[in-house]
Amino acid sequence: MKVLVTGGAGYIGSVVTSQLVKAGDSVVVLDNLYQGHRAAVHPEAHFIEGDLADKGLLDRLMAQHQPEAIMHFASHTLVGESVEKPFLYLGDNVQNGLNLLQAAVDHGVQRFILSSTANLFDDPESMPISEKERIVPGSPYGESKFILERLLYWMDRIYGLRYAALRYFNACGAASPDLGEDHDPETHLIPLVLQVALGQREKIVIFGDDYGTSDGTCIRDYIHVLDLAQAHILALRALAQGSRTYNLGNGRGFSVKEVVETARQVTGHPIPAEIGPRRPGDPDILIAGSESIKRDLGWRPQYPDLVEIIDSAWQWHQKHPLGYSDK
Ligand code: UFG
Numbered sequence: 001m002k003v004l005v006t007g008g009a010g011y012i013g014s015v016v017t018s019q020l021v022k023a024g025d026s027v028v029v030l031d032n033l034y035q036g037h038r039a040a041v042h043p044e045a046h047f048i049e050g051d052l053a054d055k056g057l058l059d060r061l062m063a064q065h066q067p068e069a070i071m072h073f074a075s076h077t078l079v080g081e082s083v084e085k086p087f088l089y090l091g092d093n094v095q096n097g098l099n100l101l102q103a104a105v106d107h108g109v110q111r112f113i114l115s116s117t118a119n120l121f122d123d124p125e126s127m128p129i130s131e132k133e134r135i136v137p138g139s140p141y142g143e144s145k146f147i148l149e150r151l152l153y154w155m156d157r158i159y160g161l162r163y164a165a166l167r168y169f170n171a172c173g174a175a176s177p178d179l180g181e182d183h184d185p186e187t188h189l190i191p192l193v194l195q196v197a198l199g200q201r202e203k204i205v206i207f208g209d210d211y212g213t214s215d216g217t218c219i220r221d222y223i224h225v226l227d228l229a230q231a232h233i234l235a236l237r238a239l240a241q242g243s244r245t246y247n248l249g250n251g252r253g254f255s256v257k258e259v260v261e262t263a264r265q266v267t268g269h270p271i272p273a274e275i276g277p278r279r280p281g282d283p284d285i286l287i288a289g290s291e292s293i294k295r296d297l298g299w300r301p302q303y304p305d306l307v308e309i310i311d312s313a314w315q316w317h318q319k320h321p322l323g324y325s326d327k
Contacts, residue, residue, distance in 0.1 A: 001025050001026070001068050001069055001236070002025070002026045002027075002028070002065065002066065002067045002068050002069070003020055003025050003026070003027050003028070003067055003068070003069045003070070003071060003236070004027075004028045004030060004061070004062075004065065004067035004069070004070045004071070004109075005017050005020070005027055005028070005029050005030070005045070005070075005071045005073065006029075006030045006031070006052060006070070006071070006072045006073055006074035006100065007030075007031055007036060007072070007073030007074030007075065007115075008027065008029030008030070008031055008036070008041055008045060008047075008071075008073065009029060009031035009033060009036025009037050009038060009040050009041050009047075010031065010035055010036040010040070010073055010074070011040075011171070011180075011181045011182070011183070011225070012073055012115065012168070012171055012225055012228060012229075013029070013031070013036070013071070013073035013074070013115075014036070014037075014040035014041060014042070014179060015175040015179060015225045015226065015228075015229050016071060016073070016228075016229045016232050016233075017029055017041060017042050017045050018042040018175060018179060018229075019175075019226070019229040019230070019232075019233060020233065021042045021044045021045060023233060026046075027042070027044075027045040027046070028045065028046045028048065028061070028065045028067060029041050029045045029046065029047045029048065030048050030050055030052070030061065030074070031047070031048075031049065031050075031074060032049065032050060032051040032052075032074070033049055035077075035183060035184070037182060037323070037324035037325075038324075039324040040179065040182070040324055046065070048061060051096075052074055052096035052097075052099050052100055053092070053095070053096060053099065055099050055102070055103070058099055058100065058103040059103060059106070059107075061103075062103050062104075062106070062107035062109070063107065066107065067109060068109065068110070068111060069109065069110075069111035069112070069113070069236055069239070070100065070104055070109055070111070070112050070113070071112075071113040071115075071232060071236070072097065072100060072112065072113065072114050072115060072148075073115045074096065075093050075096075075115065075144075075145075076088050076089055076092060076093055076141070076144075077141065078141065078187060079119055079138065079139045079141050079142070079281055080139075080187065080279065080280070080281065081141075082139045082140040082141035082142075082144070083139055083140065083280065083281060086140040089139075089140040089141050089143070089144040090140050090143060090144055090147075093141075093144035093145075093148070094144050094147050094148065097114075097144075097147075097148045097151065098151065101151060101152075101155055101161075104155075104161060105155065105159050105161065109161070110160065110161060110162055110239075111161075111162050111163075111236065111239045111240075112152060112155070112161055112162070112163040112164075113163065113164045113166060113232055113235055113236060113239075114145070114148055114149065114152060114163060114164070114165045114166065115145075115166065115168065116145045116146075116148070116149055116165045116166055116167040116168070116245075117141070117142055117145045117167055117168060118167055118168065118169045118170075118221075118247070118249070118286050118288065119137060119138045119139055119141055119142030119145070120135045120136070120137055120138075120142050120145065120146055120167060121133055121135070121136065121138070121283075121286065122136040122137065122138030122139075122142070122281075122283055123136045123283070124283075124286075127285060127287050128221075128249075128251050128287040128288055128289035128290075129247060129286065129287065129288060129289050130247065130289035130291065130292070131245050131246065131247055131289075131292055138281055138283065139281055145167075148165075149165045149245065152165060152243070153243075156243045162239040162240070162242060162243050163239070163243045163244075164232075164235035164236075164238075164239060164243065164244050164245070164246065165244075165245040165246075166228070166231055166232065166235060166245075166246055166248055167245070167246065167247045167248060167288075168223065168228055168248050168249075169220065169221040169222075169223055169247070169248060169249035169286060169287070169288045170188075170189075170220045170221060170222045170223060170249075170286075171223060171225050171228055172188070172190045172222045172223070172224065172225065172309055172310075172313060173190075173222075173224040173225050173226065173303060173308075173309040173310075173312040173313050174225070174312045174313050174315065174316035174317075175225055175226050175229070175312075176316070177315040177316050177318075177319045177320075178316070178319065178320070179316070180312075180313060180316030180317070180320065180323075181225075181313065181316070182320070182323030182324050182325075184323075189204075189220075189256060189259055190222070190259065190263070190309075190310060190313055191313065191317065192204055193259065193260055193263045193271060194263060194267065194310075194313055194314055194317045195317070196269070196271045196272070197263060197267035197269035197271055197314070197317075198317060198318070198321055200321070202272065203271075203272040203273060203274055204260060204271060204272070204273045204274075205273075205274055205275075205276040206256050206257065206260070206273055206274070206275050206276065207256070207276055207277065207278055207279040207282060208275070208276070208277060208278035208279070208282070209257075209275045210278075211278075211282075211284040211285075212284045212285075213255055213284055213285060214255070215255050215257045215258075217255040217256035217257045218255065218256055218282050218283070218284060218285070219253035219254065219255050219284065219285040219286070219287065220253060220254065220256075220285075220286055220287075221249035221250055221251065221252065221253050221286060221287045221288045222250070222254060222259070222306060222309055223248055223249045223250055223288070223301065224301065224302070224303035224304075224308075224309050224312070226302065226303060227248075227250075227299075227301040227302055227303055227304075228248060230299065230302070231246065231248050231293060231297075231299050234293070234297040234298070234299055235293075235297065238296070238297055244292075244296065246290065246292055246293040246296075247288045247289055247290055247292070247293075248288060248290055248293065249287065249288025249290055250288070250290075250301050250304040251287060251288060251289065251290055252287065252304065253285060253286070253287040254306055257273075258306075259306070259310075260273050262306050262307060262310055263310050263314075265307065266307060266310045266311050266314050267314055
């Protein structure tokens with residue numbers, strides 16, 4: 001299939017691009033390189049540097065490449081930043097998504113996969129969190145993804161655009177020692193912990209130990225980026241049978257302290273940690289209920305083991321201590 005991947009130079013988008021290429025699909029990547037890295041894009045993908053705000057570019061790109069499907073990763077993605085700069089999220093994320101949907105409809109694209117988020121569940125009534133859980137976006141970031149989910153609902157009803165909204169819990173791990181996570185600034189727990197092990201940071205600050213969990217630190221569902229990629233590919237193939245929304249995680253949670261301890265085991269480094277204040281907007285526990293995608297598509301995470309997840313990230317960080325900029 002010919003697939004347009006927006007944000008295909010970013011962390012998850014680049015991994016999905018490489019898995020699509022390996023599966024024999026033809027991939028066009030559109031990325032403005034704001035957070036993405038040219039070196040992360042699979043060499044067999046066609047790369048276009050450009051921005052979703054540029055409607056003329058989108059129109060030309062669609063006319064020239066005629067993708068059959070779109071996977072939309074390009075986005076501002078930081079919960080904390082979205083509270084400080086809501087217009088980047090409720091403005092740019094939404095407007096760029098609209099531009100892409102308009103181009104998709106204008107050019108007859110019939111399949112669309114959206115990167116969505118567990119930040120839709122700020123106040124869950126049940127754990128693990130299934131797709132039936134009520135939506136309470138935890139931030140302008142989560143709200144922007146929810147708006148895009150709703151736009152897709154209407155695009156399906158009006159134009160028959162089949163979509164999958166894939167709500168990631170905590171994406172992590174590296175696809176290979178040469179394809180991993182590289183954000184600037186880095187804000188995610190696992191890469192930050194591994195930067196301590198590399199000697200690039202003195203310590204990890206744990207954001208609060210007074211949550212309602214067994215050790216007082218937040219519990220999250222860490223899902224390997226290759227398992228996320230597999231879910232995208234399965235969803236893409238299934239879209240002909242109708243639109244769908246899935247929560248993606250392992251169904252098992254680890255506390256921040258457990259993640260730090262596991263990283264100590266994997267790296268053999270003491271990784272000093274200290275307790276700091278809570279980070280605004282962090283819910284106590286987020287664990288995915290992913291029964292729907294398992295039942296519908298036979299998705300089975302291949303890397304549920306936290307040791308294996310952190311080890312894959314550690315191999316990437318050791319080989320590329322400066323991320324892609326060392327290339
Ligand atoms: N944490 C620390 N110290 C740090 C960094 C993180 O204690 O230096 C904690 C956080 O408070 C949180 C956990 O580690 O409890 C995981 O934090 P991350 O920043 O790695 O990930 P988040 O859970 O905040 O965010 C991720 C994605 C978001 C998505 C969200 C959905 O990055 O895009 O999951 O829940 F919206």
